[in-house]
Amino acid sequence: MIPLLFSDPVGDDHGLGYAYPRAPLFAEAGFADLTGFEALRSGEKLVLRVRLHRYPNPNNAPHGFSLATIGIYIHTGPGGQEELPGAGFKTPPGQGWNWAYLLTGWKAEEHRPDGRIENVSVTKNGDWLELASNLSPGDYGYYVAVGLYDPFTPWHFRPVRPGGGAWTLDGPAEAPAAVDVLSQSQNRAYQSGVLQPVRATQNRTPWAILSAALGVLFILLAFRFPRR
Template sequence: MIPLLFSDPVGDDYGLGYVYPRTALFAEAGFADLTGFEALRNGDKVVLRVRLHRYPNPSNAPHGFSLATIGIYIHTEAGGNEELPGAGFKTPAGQGWNWAYLLTGWKAEEYQPGGTVQAVPVVKNGDWLELSPNLPPGDYGYYVAVGLYDPFTPWHFRPIRPGGGTWTIDGPAGAPAAVDVLSQSQIQAYQRGVLPPVRAIQNRIPWAVLSAAMGVLFILLAFRFPRR
């Protein structure tokens, strides 16, 4: 398994130009702003790490935050569920999720497409939330989405509706409920309603470019300073 680390820009937690609910509880910015995601190997298991910009906890939830909902959906093999429940996106064809992890201030759970649900250990380590699922290492595809916490929806993502409301997000009809996602092109993902997975191979591209550049540099130096 190749370690995976992605950063996400600060301040892009508004989906398709969403307006947050009017209640004062959601007035403070940054609590649903995804800024980082890691998938690491720890022995024969995977550790998943998520970072948000801020962690306000007005409800004193045991995990140290109470206003956001985080969904991590993992494509491990062909097929899978092509709907990302709660987040409201679809996956590309044939790249559905086989495992999903739902994290709120009160619970962390593992889901399988067949309906199996079980608790997963989670700790807050500095600015990171760390999940330790019973998942073997592999070069998987990951979908990561953050929404506003809602205790009354099955996956705890607060819904979207035109005009919004005191407790409802204002946005286009049928728009995804996630306000921030991990994506190479977030605008395109929201416009299409399809969220491509992120993979470790994407993190190797800069190194390939660097390697090629170094090769060119060595060739130029060889011509500039020929051996005698």
């Protein structure tokens, strides 16, 4: 497995231009702003790490934050479920999720498409939330979405509706509930409703270019300074 690390811009946590609920609880910015995601090996297990811009905890949740919901959906093999529950996006055809992790201030759960749910452990390590999965390491596709915590919806993403309200996001009808996603083109994802997975191979490109450039340099130096 090649370690995967992606950064996400600060301040893009408004989906399709959503307005946050009007209750004073949501006045503090940045609590649902995804800024980083990492997948790495720890022994024979996959560790998932997520970073948010800020971690206000007005409700004293045990995980150290209480206003955001994080969904991590993982494509590990053929098929899978193509609806990203809670987040409100779809995956590309044939690239559905086979494992998912739901993280809030109160719970951390592993979900399978057949309905199986298992609790997993999560710790706050500096600016990162670190989740210990039951999944073996591999080069997978990842969908990461952050929404506003709602205790009354099955996947705890606060819904969106035109006009919004004190406790509801203001946005287009049927729009995704996630306010921020990990994507190379977030605007395209929200406009299409389809979220593309991120993969470790996307991180390999700069290194491939660098390796090719070094190879050319060594060849040129060999001709410039031949062995005597």
